[in-house]
Amino acid sequence: MKLITAIIHDEDSKELLKKLNEKEYRVTKLASTGGFLRSGNTTLLIGVSKEQVDGVLELIRDTCKKRKQLTTTAPVGANTSNFVVLPLEVTVGGATVFITDVERFEKY
Numbered sequence: 001m002k003l004i005t006a007i008i009h010d011e012d013s014k015e016l017l018k019k020l021n022e023k024e025y026r027v028t029k030l031a032s033t034g035g036f037l038r039s040g041n042t043t044l045l046i047g048v049s050k051e052q053v054d055g056v057l058e059l060i061r062d063t064c065k066k067r068k069q070l071t072t073t074a075p076v077g078a079n080t081s082n083f084v085v086l087p088l089e090v091t092v093g094g095a096t097v098f099i100t101d102v103e104r105f106e107k108y
């Protein structure tokens, strides 16, 4: 068994959950926060058989889009009364996906 951990944009989560449910994949949605932008994103935990991994990845690829997001750099300057904050554009996603082996799976 494999555990797919997918970090995706909040705006893609509704559609991806719909598609996953339609195909009868089991999924858990977690509210998460990106460590760099410190803004909300969505983490999905999807437990599947080895044979199902590619099908799930296809749905993720088809659904999760890359987006440009603006953030700011850390203040640049000698002291806090005289600093400059510069805009910084980063590309987020489509999806960051980890696929791990599950040593044991139990359900009661």
Ligand code: 2BA
Residues within 6 Å of the ligand: 007, 033, 034, 035, 036, 037, 038, 039, 041, 090, 091, 092, 093, 094, 095, 096
């Ligand atoms: P964030 O950490 O908020 O990062 C958002 C985007 O900012 C990243 O998009 C990347 O383009 C940029 N970024 C992140 N750290 C940076 C840094 N130290 N310097 C410059 N730019 C940086 P993605 O790479 O698509 O990542 C989207 C979200 O996926 C991340 O949100 C984070 O929540 C998660 N993520 C990405 N890689 C990860 C990893 N190796 N381990 C754990 N979580 C990861």
